[in-house]
Amino acid sequence: xxxGGQFRPMKILIAVTEVAEVEDDFEIEGLGVAEQYLxxxxxxxxxxxxxxxxxxxxxxxxxxxxxxxxxxxxxxxTIRMGLAKGVDRAIRVWDDALEERxxxxxxxxxxxxxAVVEDEAPDLVLTGVQSNDDAFGATGVALAxxxxxxxxxxxxxxxxxxxxxxxxxHRELEGGVEELTDxxxxxxxxxxxxxxxxxxxxxxxxxxxxxxEIAPKSLGDLGLDESVTESPITLTQLYEPExxxxxxxxxxxxxxxADQLADLLRETxxxxx
Amino acid sequence: xxxxxxxxxxxxxxxxxxxxxxxxxRDLADATDGDLHLAVIGGAVEAFVDRLDREGVDVIHTIDxxxxxxxxVYVQAVEALYDxxxxxxxxxxxxxxxxxxxxxxxxxxxxPLVTDAIDIExxxxxxxxxxxxxxxxxxxxxxxxxxxxxxxxxxxAVRSAVTGFQEVGGxxxxxxxxxxxxxVGRGIEDEENIALIEALAETLDATLSSSRPIVDxxxxxxxxxxxQSGKQVTPEVYIAIGISGAxxxxxxxxxxxxxxxxxxxSNAPIYDLADYGIVDDLFEVxxxxxxxxxxxxxxx
Numbered sequence: 001x002x003x004g005g006q007f008r009p010m011k012i013l014i015a016v017t018e019v020a021e022v023e024d025d026f027e028i029e030g031l032g033v034a035e036q037y038l039x040x041x042x043x044x045x046x047x048x049x050x051x052x053x054x055x056x057x058x059x060x061x062x063x064x065x066x067x068x069x070x071x072x073x074x075x076x077x078t079i080r081m082g083l084a085k086g087v088d089r090a091i092r093v094w095d096d097a098l099e100e101r102x103x104x105x106x107x108x109x110x111x112x113x114x115a116v117v118e119d120e121a122p123d124l125v126l127t128g129v130q131s132n133d134d135a136f137g138a139t140g141v142a143l144a145x146x147x148x149x150x151x152x153x154x155x156x157x158x159x160x161x162x163x164x165x166x167x168x169x170h171r172e173l174e175g176g177v178e179e180l181t182d183x184x185x186x187x188x189x190x191x192x193x194x195x196x197x198x199x200x201x202x203x204x205x206x207x208x209x210x211x212x213e214i215a216p217k218s219l220g221d222l223g224l225d226e227s228v229t230e231s232p233i234t235l236t237q238l239y240e241p242e243x244x245x246x247x248x249x250x251x252x253x254x255x256x257x258a259d260q261l262a263d264l265l266r267e268t269x270x271x272x273x
Numbered sequence: 274x275x276x277x278x279x280x281x282x283x284x285x286x287x288x289x290x291x292x293x294x295x296x297x298x299r300d301l302a303d304a305t306d307g308d309l310h311l312a313v314i315g316g317a318v319e320a321f322v323d324r325l326d327r328e329g330v331d332v333i334h335t336i337d338x339x340x341x342x343x344x345x346v347y348v349q350a351v352e353a354l355y356d357x358x359x360x361x362x363x364x365x366x367x368x369x370x371x372x373x374x375x376x377x378x379x380x381x382x383x384x385p386l387v388t389d390a391i392d393i394e395x396x397x398x399x400x401x402x403x404x405x406x407x408x409x410x411x412x413x414x415x416x417x418x419x420x421x422x423x424x425x426x427x428x429x430a431v432r433s434a435v436t437g438f439q440e441v442g443g444x445x446x447x448x449x450x451x452x453x454x455x456x457v458g459r460g461i462e463d464e465e466n467i468a469l470i471e472a473l474a475e476t477l478d479a480t481l482s483s484s485r486p487i488v489d490x491x492x493x494x495x496x497x498x499x500x501q502s503g504k505q506v507t508p509e510v511y512i513a514i515g516i517s518g519a520x521x522x523x524x525x526x527x528x529x530x531x532x533x534x535x536x537x538x539s540n541a542p543i544y545d546l547a548d549y550g551i552v553d554d555l556f557e558v559x560x561x562x563x564x565x566x567x568x569x570x571x572x573x
Binding site for chain 2: 024105106107110135136137138139140141142144145146150151152153154168170171172173174175176177178179180181182183184193194197231232233236244245247248249250254255257258259261262264265268270271272
């Protein structure tokens with residue numbers, strides 16, 4: 001922080017989602033994995049987005065950080081994780097019409113989040129690059145287009161003076177190359193893992209989170225109706241890909257296994273000894 | 274059906290995903306006796322056209338606008354081309370840049386979007402699932418129609434600017450040059466245990482690399498990362514230790530000559546690719562292997 005620096009108030013909205021994690025052994029029931037094999041957690045990418053938002057808040061003087069989640073009551077557990085790490089308040093959107101869908105399409109999520117952006121008027125929206133479970137990787141950019149914000153996808157370095165009007169970012173491209181880009185605010189940035197080191201919530205933070213607001217919103221509250229849940233995409237089948245391993249597996253005790261592998265490595269001629 | 278596929282380039286080079294898109298687009302167009310249109314937006318358009326001009330491509334559209342990728346330009350250009358060509362299906366690369374503009378294009382045109390498509394079947398609608406690679410070997414034909422297209426880009430809508438590129442840091446080790454790579458993944462559990470894998474690499478006179486989580490945790494520098502966002506490697510021997518083999522990792526190492534996996538989970542996808550495997554605890558196997566080659570395993 002620059003001594004004597006002038007900060008304008010800033011509002012950061014972080015879109016976070018609860019994700020389902022599947023146990024190693026599982027069964028598919030219809031179009032989904034059977035409920036008993038699922039555990040729910042905060043989306044890994046969103047954890048980095050929360051950390052980035054909270055760091056901006058700590059660097060500024062008047063920065064409000066609000067999280068928004070589309071999810072059932074169960075997801076309040078993961079929403080509280082963000083509140084315990086420093087998010088000021090949260091919004092949770094849910095509705096019978098959303099509950100009825102097998103999965104929510106990109107356009108549905110973008111429309112719902114766009115309505116929240118309209119209410120909150122943030123300067124910056126952060127969200128994870130993708131979710132662990134659906135891994136669609138499209139909500140952030142679709143949202144930006146919907147609300148007329150500029151955007152950058154797959155951001156792994158963010159340089160922004162709180163209250164500033166341009167974010168300087170690195171976008172992580174393929175092959176170990178980063179693109180350096182200046183993005184005008186207001187903007188949506190999708191945050192890549194590794195951009196920071198997400199903190200653990202302190203006991204004090206966890207205690208404070210209990211009294212922070214999680215505002216429930218229905219589609220009606222946001223001025224939307226059921227038509228927003230309609231999607232031209234239908235999930236028709238979910239299956240586990242067949243594994244086709246033809247690896248030669250060395251067997252025995254660890255010493256015996258290592259011995260066989262050592263012989264193989266010597267045979268290749270690239271390892272000596 | 275008419276298919277429009279958007280080529281990808283970066284820093285003056287056409288990227289291979291462009292050919293994968295063209296292959297998928299040709300298959301899709303063939304299913305309905307339709308046409309395949311390709312588009313090149315920005316960069317060295319003439320040179321890219323030479324490479325893309327292969328049998329099976331009906332029309333190539335060129336939009337000579339800017340050097341590098343800019344999503345504000347791409348969204349406008351694709352929208353304008355969509356109105357011009359009126360395709361039934363738009364194909365865009367599932368790359369970092371593709372994911373930076375395809376969702377915006379879909380949203381603006383109110384089209385359904387599927388990302389990470391690995392197979393596309395025409396069944397009246399589209400059934401999207403599984404993977405296809407590569408371009409069928411074909412000679413350049415020179416008879417593809419090339420049309421320069423004026424997308425009438427609104428510069429005031431361009432609100433982001435690329436200011437440069439940089440290679441990831443971590444010193445001058447180049448894992449893509451290594452003959453033998455010892456690669457470590459999430460199975461190593463703790464930062465201090467990395468020393469065990471370092472000792473193996475040293476004993477074998479090999480180079481140490483890793484999967485993404487190790488770099489995200491800050492346990493190894495970024496230039497050690499193998500995979501889609503890291504380096505592509507093609508060593509003689511690749512020893513994957515505690516690496517499950519997610520598709521992003523496999524994309525970076527599938528070209529290795531011999532692949533060895535050490536992983537307790539026999540169902541891990543790395544075994545689909547491995548030539549040899551040890552399904553056992555790395556904390557027992559790796560010290561034994563170090564001793565086999567006369568090294569001294571560190572206490573971890």
